[in-house]
Amino acid sequence: MTAFPARDLEWNDLKLILAICRHESLSGAARELGQTHSTIFRRINSVEEKTGVRFFERFPTGYVMTDAGRTALAYGQRVEAEFNALGLEVLGADGKLTGRVRLTCPEAFAEDLAPGIVRRFRAEHPEIRIDLSPGHAAVDMARREAEVAIRATRTPPEASFGKKIGDFRFALYAASSYLERAGTRTLDAHDWCMIEGTLPWLVPLVWPTAEAGLPQVVFMSRASRAVLNAVAEGMGIALLPCYFADRYEEVERVSDTVAALDLTLWVLTHPDLRGTARVRALMAHLYEELGREAKLYAGNTRSPGGVNLLPRTDRGSGRR
Structure with missing residues (x-):
């Protein structure tokens, strides 16, 4: 050396x-x-x-x-x-209900749902501060990048402790103005608005390769809300998490949930932190809050209206 x-x-x-x-x-x-x-x-x-x-x-x-x-x-x-x-x-070993807890969660969740959840938590525990870190990437809790994580995944990390909240699903969404303009066309010929990095999720459900689908993408952003707003403006259709898009009347669901993309929603921490009072208190609060909305995360609060762009024989044929 x-x-x-x-x-x-x-x-x-x-x-x-x-x-x-x-x-x-x-x-x-x-x-x-x-x-x-x-x-x-x-x-x-x-x-x-x-x-x-x-x-x-x-x-x-x-x-x-x-x-x-x-x-x-x-x-x-x-x-x-x-x-x-x-x-x-x-x-x-900290048994005090004071101090800071770093919470990481999906970006759309951080913007829309987390502020209310944190406010209600702090009403019960005013001496605990929550630092919120939006993002979808896996965090290394052994390196203390976060103490608590809300994650949609198929398999949580082995070195984690927590609870499964329920199913987490995706569907296709569009605005009525776009559907009227688009007319009848195959799914692969539609204009698409994409969350950055999700194009490969639609292979081979929509296109044989990601490269084949790229010419149909008219809007792409890392921010889920930007993509939702683009859909609401009538720019195209998008694959979005049900918990996010189903809460907005500006867009309508135009497919059943895509079974091949089904994940599960978890609240996780490092095993060594499960006895920490403030971590334990936050996790219990999240179990309760997220559990009450389990149907929303599972995509069971809305269904396709008059348009269903995903043929029944193709539902669930995608991969991730």
Whole structure:
């Protein structure tokens, strides 16, 4: 292993190096650390300058670890694991209904439903602060990226503890103005509004390949609400979570739920945190709140109106 002057390397420097190693890019590290790309650029240059060590080679395709970078990664992962284990043990033994709980949940849930749920929770537990992190990506609870997660998945992570709320389903939605304009056409010939990353979900249900479907996409966004608004404006049809779209009269459901995309909704935490008073209190509150709306998440509160764009023989033939 390559040696470098560890006395000049601080824990925050090592966290920075670990983040760049994990993502092999400054943009990925910036997202993980909640900083800007330019800040990460300045920080890694400063770390390399003060230590006199080059941890990464810069290429157009990304940042590649040098021998020193691989050494820092190996040591950093061990230090991080011990640090996180300490945090889990200390937090897991905390019996006070005070402090902060980091909650992660889907982006649309964070915008529409979470504020009310958190308000009602804090009415009972005013000394607990909830930090909300929207996103669909899996979180590493061993690294304490969040203490509680609301996740729609087929199989929750093995290193997790929690409760299954119920089914989580998707369907197709459109505005009446679009349907009138579109007339009769096959599903693959419609204009589509897409949540970024979901096009492959409709293979082979709608198109044989994602590339075949791309010309039909007229609007794409990472934000679920932007896609819903595009549908409401009559731009096209979209595949959306039922719990999100069924609450809005501006759009109508134009298919049954897509069985092949069925997931289950879970409330999860790290096993070491299940005894933490504030984590336990929040999870119990989420069990109750989400359980009351189980039919909404399962797509059982609305049904297709006069239009059903998904032929019965094709329902459930997609994959994810």
